[in-house]
Amino acid sequence: EAEVAQSPRYKITEKSQAVAFWCDPISGHATLYWYRQILGQGPELLVQFQDESVVDDSQLPKDRFSAERLKGVDSTLKIQPAELGDSAMYLCASSLVGAGGHNEQFFGPGTRLTVL
Amino acid sequence: AQRVTQPEKLLSVFKGAPVELKCNYSYSGSPELFWYVQYSRQRLQLLLRHISRESIKGFTADLNKGETSFHLKKPFAQEEDSAMYYCALQNTGTASKLTFGTGTRLQVTL
Numbered sequence: 136e137a138e139v140a141q142s143p144r145y146k147i148t149e150k151s152q153a154v155a156f157w158c159d160p161i162s163g164h165a166t167l168y169w170y171r172q173i174l175g176q177g178p179e180l181l182v183q184f185q186d187e188s189v190v191d192d193s194q195l196p197k198d199r200f201s202a203e204r205l206k207g208v209d210s211t212l213k214i215q216p217a218e219l220g221d222s223a224m225y226l227c228a229s230s231l232v233g234a235g236g237h238n239e240q241f242f243g244p245g246t247r248l249t250v251l
Numbered sequence: 252a253q254r255v256t257q258p259e260k261l262l263s264v265f266k267g268a269p270v271e272l273k274c275n276y277s278y279s280g281s282p283e284l285f286w287y288v289q290y291s292r293q294r295l296q297l298l299l300r301h302i303s304r305e306s307i308k309g310f311t312a313d314l315n316k317g318e319t320s321f322h323l324k325k326p327f328a329q330e331e332d333s334a335m336y337y338c339a340l341q342n343t344g345t346a347s348k349l350t351f352g353t354g355t356r357l358q359v360t361l
Contacts, residue, residue, distance in 0.1 A: 138294075166347075177255075177337050177351030178295070191348055226295065230347075240349065242295040 137161045139243035141227050147249045153215035156246045160209070160229030168240060169202055169212050170226040178226055184210065217250045224248075253278045255340050257352035264328050264359055272323040272355050274312075274338030283341040284321040286312055287351070290334045298323075298336070308332070328359045 140159040148154050160167050165186050170178035181200065183191040186207040195202065199218070204210040214221055224245045230238040254277040264270055276282060286298040299307045301314040301321060312323045321338060338352040 168349075175260075175353065177339075177353050178349075179351070180348055183348065238347070239297045239300075244294055 139227055139229055139241050141225075141243035141246055143246055144244060145247050145249075147251065148217050149251050150219055151216040153213065154217050154248060155211055155213045156225050156227075156248075158210045158212070158227030158243060160227070161241055164229035164231055164241070165207075166230045166232065166238070167204055167210050168228040168230075169210070170228065172224040172226055172245070174223070181212070214248075217248075219250050222248055222250045253282075253340050253342060253348075253350045255338050255350055255352035257336075257338055257355050259355045260353070261356045261358065264357070266330055266359055266361050267327050270323075270325040270328045270332065270357065270359075272336050272338075272357065274321045274323065274352060276319050276321060276338075276340050278319075278340055278342070280343055282314075283343060284312075284314055285339045285341065285349070286310070286321075286323050287337045287339055288334050289337070295337070328357075330359050330361070333357055333359045 142157050167184040169181045171181050172178045181195045182202045184204045187204050200214055202212045224247050226245045227243040228240040230240045232238050256275045258273055284301045287295050288298040289295045310325045312321055314321050335354050335356050337354045339349045341347050341349050
């Protein structure tokens, strides 16, 4: 069964360092989402792609976070520089169709980031 | 702005007892609501959606627009129901953004 893949699963870094997370969605899924989940809270959307285009990045802290999906397939989320408050689980999800549609989102296992 | 509230962080019930996980929402349009579940050491996955009006693993949820609620119910809890449950609301704009609640941990004990 196809699944969303993410790497690394765990990342420990020091503040002010740069980190990057990778996500490979289910093949054929046009929409890709990056969520941040702080301990004790629900996932919060950071950025949503429709193919290679960003359709929502209103909650992405753009001074330090960036995301790309150059060929409309896999995606990278980067943080530079990392801050203590960035410690969280970063989840990637994908769905068949996003815009205006009603489609199930399939989640990856997440990357747990710890900033020291 | 859309908002989802799950008032209970932890719900502990005995096996065979009824379960009700509460979810209230705030949204100006016509909402689409979901319940997602995360079992121990597994990924977050969709449990059910209100438009399907289906029962999954014995769980049902009815959208009550008057009370702006979407509570998840099961008549008889099973041990394997122990998990983290998230209520989520999807907007109906061009970007299908999901807004999650803070989650409720369901603990089913013998």
